Amino acid sequence: MKAFRxxxxxxxxxxxxxxxxALLADDVxxxxxxxxxxxxxKAITAAILDGVARVFTDFRYVSTIEEGSRSALVFEAMVGEVSVNGCDFITTNEDGLITEFTVMVRPxxxxxxxxxxxxQECPRIQAAARAATPPA
Structure with a gap:
């Protein structure tokens, strides 16, 4: 998905x-x-992705595969001193909003x-998600 990338x-x-x-569907x-x-x-997904942005360094997408409403974005990054390879699998709805976001990493x-x-980020992620969740 070009906008997310x-x-x-x-x-x-x-x-x-x-x-x-703004790129996430409410029911993502x-x-x-x-x-x-x-x-x-949406609130927890946005908070998790923000947490990942704090954890990854030297992050870069190296390849993208798109088929209709589904995309696979292959990435490389570092977590501390450890090299990570992974893929973000993204599905969008008819409005172009992300409805499914699956991450796989190796090794x-x-x-x-x-x-x-x-x-280590979990308390900050949970607090951000609670703050962004509208009252029921």
């Missing part, structure tokens, strides 16, 4: 993905490479480094 490439150096929520589902249960909802050392780094 452009946002990431322009914003990743700042450690935040300001504006990512985020599937993490290190958590079993998917995360439903195992990269997945472990990502899991450890994201665990």
């Amino acid at each position: 452009e946002l990431v490439e322009s914003a990743i150096a700042t450690g935040t993905l300001d504006g990512v929520d 589902v985020f599937t993490s490479p290190v958590a079993f249960t998917p995360y439903p909802g 195992l050392s990269g997945a472990k480094a990502l899991a450890d780094a994201m665990a």
Whole structure:
């Protein structure tokens, strides 16, 4: 998805993905490479992606595959001193908003480094998601 890739490439150096929520459908589902249960909802997905922006360094997309409403964005990055290769699988709806966002990473050392780094971000992610969630 071109809009997401452009946002990431322009914003990743700042450690935040300001504006990512405008690309997400309200009912988006985020599937993490290190958590079993998917995360439903715009607020938590935006908060997770913002957390990832703080964890990854030297992030770059190296390839994109698009087929209709589905995209695969292949990336390389560092988590601390560990090299990570991965792919963002993105599905959009008829309005062009992201409805599914699945991340896969390799090698195992990269997945472990990502899991450890994201665990450190968890309180900040949860707080951001709560702050962005409208009251019921």
